[in-house]
Amino acid sequence: MSDSMDYFGSENEIFRNKELLQVSHLPDGDRIIGREDELSDLANAIKPATRGNTPNNVLVYGKTGTGKSLCSKFITTQAVERAERNDVSIGVAYVDCLQESTETQAVQSAGHQLNDQPETDISIPHSGLSTSEYYRRLWRIIDTRYDVALIILDEVDKIEDDDILMQLSRAVESGKLTSSTVGVIGISNKVRYKDSLDERIKSSLCEREYVFSPYDATQIREILRSRSDAFHEGVLEDGVVPRVAALAAREHGDARKAIDILRFAGEIAEENDLETVTEDCVDQAHEREETSRLAELISKSPSHAKLVLEAMALLTQQKEGDDAPVTTNEAYDLYKRLCERDQSDHLKLRRVRDILSELEFLSIIEQERKWAGKGKGNYMENRLIDDPAVILAACNESE
DNA sequence: CCAGATTTCCATAAAAACTAGA
DNA sequence: TCTAGTTTTTATGGAAATCTGG
Structure with missing residues (x-):
């Protein structure tokens, strides 16, 4: 995983392993900083799945960059490994509801991720099927391949239709699945999100609710340090990490932003052929970061x-x-x-x-x-x- | 046939200007 | 002159119709 070949080694003095600075990068267990409580809460809710039982459905709140997605992905992969030891198979699907913004697309995406056509002989076409047919195939896939399916719905508040929550969270009781069971992890930035939900959905989806609080300045610095292995020895000047942390702290402790800024700072140093990453690079990186989120949004439009x-x-x-x-x-x-x-x-x-x-x-x-x-x-x-x-x-x- | 995108059609909201009544 | 009620206007946004790619 972390031993990508460095083809341009001698010329590239800045980065040693840039992947560590990918926000989506899943760190090893000891690298999720300051989320111990959240992780054990999540683990608790998911726990029954590792023995093949129905896990609690979870709703996770928190501002951007508080580690919601990261912890959810992390804990589910852990669950998969643990379950294997119990001879239980868990399937995980991660659905980004910002991209898959309709019920059909979300179900289609989940089905696609959990499927393995050679094994199940079920195809999930990109389009053309009715929503209910996508559901039927999803249930069949889960039933044949897994004991438990964990479905992560990131940014659930962006989905137009509540129906999918209903379907997923009640799949078991409504008898759609025979030999398997399903757990849903919903992630939202809006603390108010729950209020907008239908009572029936609330009761089944919100069995557990956790709020991720923003990282404080110390935690942000720790996170950055833990990822500074991405750089070569001594490349980061002393002031760099605190400076990045200070910028991120201004933004309610957004770790994603902090990591992005650090990566951009490195790229800027690289582009300018500098020996080290300076605080000056950080300031430029800050501007670039502001542009990049927007550019990404726009490019997907x-x-x-x-x-x-x-x-x-x-x-x-x-x-x-x-x-x-x-x-x-x-x-x-x-x-x-x-x-x-x-x-x-x-x-x-x-x-x-x-x-x-x-x-x-x-x-x-x-x-x-x-x-x-x-x-x-x-x-x-x-x-x-x-x-x-x-x-x-x-x-x-x-x- | 299906979902999703786009078009067609149309009732509606709101407040300045206008009007009638006092 | 002041007040209460009516008129006027247009972009908006809901709903239904139609188109499109699979």
């Missing part, structure tokens, strides 16, 4: 959403104030011209309105409906949350 955003960014730049609002019609007119530029046909206004509200949902823009009075009707003000220049860069980058 459909092309027309990018054009709408581009139109908004251009219009915002044209206007005087920094956060000048743009009306939907202004944006739509420019969007149409951008489509002509790309010689593709434009979407209709109604669809663009929906795209704008999707962008609002992703916290890329803010919307406010305004009324102008008699004879003037109403209009929507859309304003970019981030710097238009950054948006434009992100739009162009992902062509």
